[in-house]
Amino acid sequence: MKTKINFVRGLKGMGVVIMITYNKSRVIFDFGAPFEPLTQIYDGTVLVRNKKRVKDSLLLNQAPMIDYIYSKESLDDINLKPAEENPYETAIFISHCHKDHMSEIDKVDSSIPIYLHHLGLKLKQALETIEEEPYYRKYNGFEYNEKIMVGEIEVTPYFSDHACIGSASFLIKTKDCTIVYSGDIRFHALEAKRAWHATKQMSKNEIDLLIVDSTTTSSNEFVYSENEIDSLNLPSKEVLKDMITEQKIIDDIREQLKTHQGIAVFNLYHRDVRMLEYLIKIAKEYNREAVFEPHTAYIINELLNISTNVIFPNNNLKYDFYTEVRKNNKIISKDEVITNPNNYFVQNTYRNILELIDYDGINGVYFHLFGEPLTEEHVHYQIMKNVIDKLKWNFFSFINLYSFSHTYPNQLAYYIQKLNPKAVVAVHSTNPEGLNPVNAKHYLPKENVDYYLLNGQLIEKIEE
Numbered sequence: 293m294k295t296k297i298n299f300v301r302g303l304k305g306m307g308v309v310i311m312i313t314y315n316k317s318r319v320i321f322d323f324g325a326p327f328e329p330l331t332q333i334y335d336g337t338v339l340v341r342n343k344k345r346v347k348d349s350l351l352l353n354q355a356p357m358i359d360y361i362y363s364k365e366s367l368d369d370i371n372l373k374p375a376e377e378n379p380y381e382t383a384i385f386i387s388h389c390h391k392d393h394m395s396e397i398d399k400v401d402s403s404i405p406i407y408l409h410h411l412g413l414k415l416k417q418a419l420e421t422i423e424e425e426p427y428y429r430k431y432n433g434f435e436y437n438e439k440i441m442v443g444e445i446e447v448t449p450y451f452s453d454h455a456c457i458g459s460a461s462f463l464i465k466t467k468d469c470t471i472v473y474s475g476d477i478r479f480h481a482l483e484a485k486r487a488w489h490a491t492k493q494m495s496k497n498e499i500d501l502l503i504v505d506s507t508t509t510s511s512n513e514f515v516y517s518e519n520e521i522d523s524l525n526l527p528s529k530e531v532l533k534d535m536i537t538e539q540k541i542i543d544d545i546r547e548q549l550k551t552h553q554g555i556a557v558f559n560l561y562h563r564d565v566r567m568l569e570y571l572i573k574i575a576k577e578y579n580r581e582a583v584f585e586p587h588t589a590y591i592i593n594e595l596l597n598i599s600t601n602v603i604f605p606n607n608n609l610k611y612d613f614y615t616e617v618r619k620n621n622k623i624i625s626k627d628e629v630i631t632n633p634n635n636y637f638v639q640n641t642y643r644n645i646l647e648l649i650d651y652d653g654i655n656g657v658y659f660h661l662f663g664e665p666l667t668e669e670h671v672h673y674q675i676m677k678n679v680i681d682k683l684k685w686n687f688f689s690f691i692n693l694y695s696f697s698h699t700y701p702n703q704l705a706y707y708i709q710k711l712n713p714k715a716v717v718a719v720h721s722t723n724p725e726g727l728n729p730v731n732a733k734h735y736l737p738k739e740n741v742d743y744y745l746l747n748g749q750l751i752e753k754i755e756e
């Protein structure tokens with residue numbers, strides 16, 4: 293028994309970190325902090341201490357406690373073995389650029405390679421330039437379907453259609469086991485077909501263990517119902533009440549813009565590059581121009597390779613990248629939008645919400661598209677709502693992260709059935725017991741414990 297698995301975290305919620313070891317080779321999948329929107333320490337208010345950030349992060353349960361990952365100097369007095377003494381050939385793979393999967397990667401010693409899909413890497417670099425992500429080290433890019441060897445472990449990334457550009461699932465092979473880690477998955481979005489195709493490719497292997505995104509089991513708001521689904525290319529006609537598909541969001545926005553007179557505003561999470569692309573397209577269909585804040589305009593320039601319209605908010609913040617943005621995009625003034633509100637579809641992020649006050653007296657519609665604040669429980673959500681109410685605008689909120697970004701129970705069951713693994717472990721769910729795998733043994737392992745994997749059996753390693 294040589295293949296060892298440790299579910300470092302993520303067996304009871306977000307912030308998945310999985311470590312697989314074979315002899316002196318070690319691979320780690322995802323490296324984010326737990327997602328706690330209401331109690332997150334680094335919410336933009338508390339400043340990161342540059343020199344102590346690794347120690348702070350470990351003590352606050354943000355970065356995972358793993359030996360041989362962090363440099364001796366950065367560990368300070370934390371009781372972990374330093375990267376300088378690492379006996380393993382090690383690599384870290386990131387399934388996508390959402391914080392619960394990658395927020396801690398900048399703390400890893402630069403001797404350990406970290407891989408992201410090349411588009412995810414491009415996004416990461418753009419986020420560093422606009423100062424949304426810290427820059428401390430370099431990362432490597434991977435391509436879908438191209439194997440990477442880490443010592444004796446073989447890792448092949450596959451396409452996944454999560455709400456972030458460059459999302460991946462991984463097929464992992466050692467000499468005695470084959471494992472799939474799904475990353476975050478959904479099959480109700482615009483590239484569902486491509487995602488099912490990737491699933492089919494992975495299913496050609498005999499899979500011992502599937503570690504699967506089971507977010508959908510966290511929520512009892514998902515109730516099966518008969519519904520119209522033909523257009524979505526799903527294997528099952530059973531869908532859920534309150535489902536939010538990308539197509540539905542796009543159709544809902546279209547429906548509003550068709551007849552709306554006045555200003556139209558949206559607030560989105562700009563790591564969802566496809567949503568950026570669609571908003572530009574939808575605006576055009578209704579004779580509007582999409583206008584972006586400079587941070588998002590930079591991402592559009594870099595990731596979509598197009599120039600766009602930019603509106604600069606009225607504050608004292610200055611960034612080096614503003615020069616690039618000014619050069620590469622058309623600058624739209626606030627006065628122009630106020631004079632011709634019917635011509636524009638304008639981005640507004642929460643921190644710039646006061647910009648909306650200038651549109652007082654203009655008929656407006658506001659689309660909250662998974663931008664910050666992320667949950668209705670967050671105090672910022674009510675503040676945002678109050679401003680929109682004062683303006684007497686129509687407010688449309690798409691906020692259910694579970695149903696938008698993650699697969700539904702019926703699709704999840706189908707996915708497991710397709711991959712046909714011997715064993716299954718649920719991750720990314722607050723209710724892993726709720727997973728109902730088809731013909732596979734469902735394990736409920738403990739976090740931070742070493743397990744051997746053999747013939748689809750997880751056996752807890754007893755310390756000698």
Ligand SMILES: [Zn+2]
Pocket residue numbers: 306307390392393476720
């Ligand atoms: Zn996630």
